Amino acid sequence: MYSIKTVRSVIGTTGWLKRPCFGCNSASIRTAADLAMLNKLRSKKRINRNPLPTTVDPQKGQPETGNKGVPPHTQSKIASEHKVVRNGVKKVEDKFQKKPHSKSQGNSRSRKISKEEEKALKEISTEFETHRTEASKSASKKKRSPNKPKTAVERPKIPLTLPSFLTVSNLSTILRVRNEDLLTKLKELGFENMTYNYILDSETAALIADEYGFEATTNDNTSVDLFEQPECTEQKLLVPRAPVVTIMGHVDHGKTTILDYLRKSSIVNGEFGGITQHIGAFSVKTPKTKKMITFLDTPGHAAFLKMRQRGADVTDIVVLVVAADDSVMPQTKEAIKHAKNSGVPIIVAINKCDKPDANPDKVVADLAGHDIDVEDYGGETQVVRVSGKTGLGMEDLEESIITLSEVLDLKAQESKTLCEGWVIESEMKKGLGNTATFLVRRGVLERGKIIVAGNTWCKVKIMKDEHGKVLKKAGPSTPVEVIGWKDLPEAGQLGLEAKDEALAKKVILNRMAREEKFKEAQDIEKINEMRQSELREANKRQKIEELAKNGLSLEDIRKLDSEEYKDLLDETKQECEIVPFIIRADVSGSSEAIAESIDGLGNDEVKSKVLYQEVGPPTETDIERAETSGAIIFAFNLKTPKDIILKAERRGVHIKSHNVIYHLIEEVTHELQSRLKPDIKVEVLASAKVRAVFSITGKNKKEFKIAGCKVSQGIIKRNSQIQVTRNGQMIYRGHIDALKHERDDVAEVKKGMDCGVSLGRWQNFEEGDDIEVYEEKEVPRYL
Numbered sequence: 058m059y060s061i062k063t064v065r066s067v068i069g070t071t072g073w074l075k076r077p078c079f080g081c082n083s084a085s086i087r088t089a090a091d092l093a094m095l096n097k098l099r100s101k102k103r104i105n106r107n108p109l110p111t112t113v114d115p116q117k118g119q120p121e122t123g124n125k126g127v128p129p130h131t132q133s134k135i136a137s138e139h140k141v142v143r144n145g146v147k148k149v150e151d152k153f154q155k156k157p158h159s160k161s162q163g164n165s166r167s168r169k170i171s172k173e174e175e176k177a178l179k180e181i182s183t184e185f186e187t188h189r190t191e192a193s194k195s196a197s198k199k200k201r202s203p204n205k206p207k208t209a210v211e212r213p214k215i216p217l218t219l220p221s222f223l224t225v226s227n228l229s230t231i232l233r234v235r236n237e238d239l240l241t242k243l244k245e246l247g248f249e250n251m252t253y254n255y256i257l258d259s260e261t262a263a264l265i266a267d268e269y270g271f272e273a274t275t276n277d278n279t280s281v282d283l284f285e286q287p288e289c290t291e292q293k294l295l296v297p298r299a300p301v302v303t304i305m306g307h308v309d310h311g312k313t314t315i316l317d318y319l320r321k322s323s324i325v326n327g328e329f330g331g332i333t334q335h336i337g338a339f340s341v342k343t344p345k346t347k348k349m350i351t352f353l354d355t356p357g358h359a360a361f362l363k364m365r366q367r368g369a370d371v372t373d374i375v376v377l378v379v380a381a382d383d384s385v386m387p388q389t390k391e392a393i394k395h396a397k398n399s400g401v402p403i404i405v406a407i408n409k410c411d412k413p414d415a416n417p418d419k420v421v422a423d424l425a426g427h428d429i430d431v432e433d434y435g436g437e438t439q440v441v442r443v444s445g446k447t448g449l450g451m452e453d454l455e456e457s458i459i460t461l462s463e464v465l466d467l468k469a470q471e472s473k474t475l476c477e478g479w480v481i482e483s484e485m486k487k488g489l490g491n492t493a494t495f496l497v498r499r500g501v502l503e504r505g506k507i508i509v510a511g512n513t514w515c516k517v518k519i520m521k522d523e524h525g526k527v528l529k530k531a532g533p534s535t536p537v538e539v540i541g542w543k544d545l546p547e548a549g550q551l552g553l554e555a556k557d558e559a560l561a562k563k564v565i566l567n568r569m570a571r572e573e574k575f576k577e578a579q580d581i582e583k584i585n586e587m588r589q590s591e592l593r594e595a596n597k598r599q600k601i602e603e604l605a606k607n608g609l610s611l612e613d614i615r616k617l618d619s620e621e622y623k624d625l626l627d628e629t630k631q632e633c634e635i636v637p638f639i640i641r642a643d644v645s646g647s648s649e650a651i652a653e654s655i656d657g658l659g660n661d662e663v664k665s666k667v668l669y670q671e672v673g674p675p676t677e678t679d680i681e682r683a684e685t686s687g688a689i690i691f692a693f694n695l696k697t698p699k700d701i702i703l704k705a706e707r708r709g710v711h712i713k714s715h716n717v718i719y720h721l722i723e724e725v726t727h728e729l730q731s732r733l734k735p736d737i738k739v740e741v742l743a744s745a746k747v748r749a750v751f752s753i754t755g756k757n758k759k760e761f762k763i764a765g766c767k768v769s770q771g772i773i774k775r776n777s778q779i780q781v782t783r784n785g786q787m788i789y790r791g792h793i794d795a796l797k798h799e800r801d802d803v804a805e806v807k808k809g810m811d812c813g814v815s816l817g818r819w820q821n822f823e824e825g826d827d828i829e830v831y832e833e834k835e836v837p838r839y840l
């Protein structure tokens with residue numbers, strides 16, 4: 058089970074279509090330095106597919122001796138340069154041998170070069186330079202020429218299959234090179250701090266293998282998947298469909314009341330009597346125009362942002378509920394922002410208009426001030442004054458929705474297409490098994506059809522509407538409860554029709570394999586980071602130990618303030634503490650919304666992580682997982698069975714129950730805050746100024762220094778924790794070793810008194826230093 062965030066980042070919001078290829082994903086396991094190296098290697102591979110500089114004689118097929126490792130064109134250039142030099146020297150020799158030898162010429166070693174000889178040598182050197190330039194020109198021309206005659210045969214690459222991930226040590230075995238040699242090679246290639254157990258992904262490993270003359274491939278046969286159909290452009294295939302509406306607004310402004318009213322009206326006005334059940338969506342037939350509207354049954358709430366976002370993705374129209382007695386509130390603004398971002402048109406329902414203190418005109422004015430072009434002020438956004446309680450204006454609201462949907466000209470392809478739709482809600486129902494509310498987006502859902510959503514699929518066994526009536530077919534914008542899912546699909550997932558069961562199974566296996574790989578890559582990233590940081594820490598410790606041997610403490614190093622030792626002093630850099638949570642909720646929409654709200658809360662020091670979220674009360678498996686991971690279990694809108702509570706208590710696992718999401722988030726925030734290291738505040742209790750420094754000879758005849766001070770503030774006591782500051786800079790921290798007043802040892806000295814202070818071994822005080830007695834206080838920190 059993965060957190061929705063993780064999975065979403067792999068599959069995108071609408072399925073696998075938006076998911077990047079695995080080659081791209083694997084990049085996420087690399088550090089910036091690794092990536093830079095990888096790019097270098099990639100470009101190198103593009104330029105020179107055979108990087109091993111072995112040259113082979115085309116006839117003999119044997120490697121040439123001599124300039125081993127030097128490319129052929131360079132070798133011929135060197136040979137020809139040698140020839141020019143040899144010829145030049147010969148020319149000079151010939152020229153001067155022909156001349157009769159003078160005395161001075163007899164001793165060729167010591168003789169001076171004559172002007173003639175100098176000229177001749179100059180000529181040769183010019184000839185040599187010209188030749189060199191020409192040779193290099195022709196060499197680079199040859200290099201550029203596509204028809205360059207082959208002077209060497211490229212050694213064929215040796216095919217190699219690599220696993221998705223492998224250690225440096227594994228790779229050395231596969232490449233048949235010594236571990237040490239591979240590490241040296243990696244260093245040459247620019248990989249920093251490589252160790253035998255560093256895990257490489259297949260792409261990096263393949264590029265390294267290429268350096269050794271191997272053509273590596275990875276066996277990844279996970280490409281089969283289902284995708285959304287392209288938009289239908291054939292007008293005759295498009296049929297009008299009901300608008301899908303989401304109700305949003307601030308807490309307590311009456312969203313649920315309005316939805317309840319609409320639901321009830323659907324019973325009164327619908328063809329079927331009886332109560333409606335919560336299935337995540339329901340349809341209403343308008344009383345006047347007899348048109349259908351589909352309402353998503355997910356009233357807004359700040360913490361349900363994610364669910365709402367999905368609502369708006371599926372949604373054609375947002376009904377923004379604003380209480381007439383409360384006007385625009387934070388979540389009203391948030392809903393406006395969200396609807397605007399998703400480009401979904403808004404209808405404003407000013408609710409609670411039955412109340413005596415209702416002030417709908419203020420609401421209209423406030424909304425206008427928040428970028429809503431209300432029709433009252435000549436804009437396009439319809440405003441309806443309603444009361445969810447009395448039913449006032451509710452028919453007008455429905456008709457406004459129909460008017461807007463007609464303007465929007467909502468249509469969908471029903472025939473000649475595979476079925477597609479959204480999972481709105483999912484739940485395990487006693488006697489029915491895994492059920493999900495499915496909102497058809499295109500095509501027709503029928504009994505027996507196969508739908509894949511995320512990593513699960515179903516062969517539609519039974520389809521029911523919100524009144525419990527069994528349906529045979531459901532067209533676009535129809536919400537239906539679908540029974541027959543193998544596992545619970547997650548709310549918000551896109552369901553796509555597969556032509557048969559075999560394809561559905563194959564698609565799911567592939568999706569899971571890819572997720573597994575992605576997860577593996579993430580784990581590996583963590584392992585590598587951990588190993589690298591262990592290595593850094595070990596190096597740090599070694600350095601500190603070496604310095605300690607030389608008599609330098611961290612305090613001393615701090616005083617040096619040298620760049621070289623900066624990382625040693627960087628003690629504040631800590632690993633981020635991850636606080637894990639397991640979410641259990643009544644419905645998947647809630648569990649996911651909670652996960653989305655709390656996953657990743659925190660800062661660089663402490664962060665929350667949702668291990669997984671599931672529907673239904675906590676189980677024994679959750680307790681086991683929480684025990685091993687140290688996770689806290691949240692049960693939302695659920696009753697945890699007594700035996701599970703007892704088991705959790707016995708094993709020290711916390712199960713926390715909530716039914717208000719704000720409180721749950723608050724608890725997570727408190728938990729994270731409790732783990733933040735408190736700030737340390739230094740409070741100076743007393744201080745003394747060093748007025749003179751005396752040298753005293755002790756009993757063992759050793760000389761030591763005493764600071765002669767005057768107490769300027771508070772009381773200084775023996776053994777007090779002190780700091781010495783010079784020009785406002787703290788230079789030493791320790792304890793008072795000995796305290797004297799005149800010649801006597803004293804326990805304390807008060808403000809205005811003179812005293813002699815010894816700080817034990819530390820004796821570097823100077824006149825003018827301040828000795829401050831201080832106390833460290835812990836100050837709690839907040840997120």
Ligand SMILES: Nc1nc2c(ncn2[C@@H]2O[C@H](COP(=O)(O)OP(=O)(O)OP(=O)(O)O)[C@@H](O)[C@H]2O)c(=O)[nH]1
Pocket residue numbers: 306307308309310311312313314315356357358408409410411412443444445446447
């Ligand atoms: N007088 C009056 N009271 C209303 C009206 N609509 C809702 N209420 C009351 O307002 C309170 C909140 O209503 P809900 O429907 O629960 O509000 P909500 O927006 O769904 O609240 P959350 O789900 O917490 O976000 C309840 O006590 C309702 O009875 C209305 O039109 N008139």
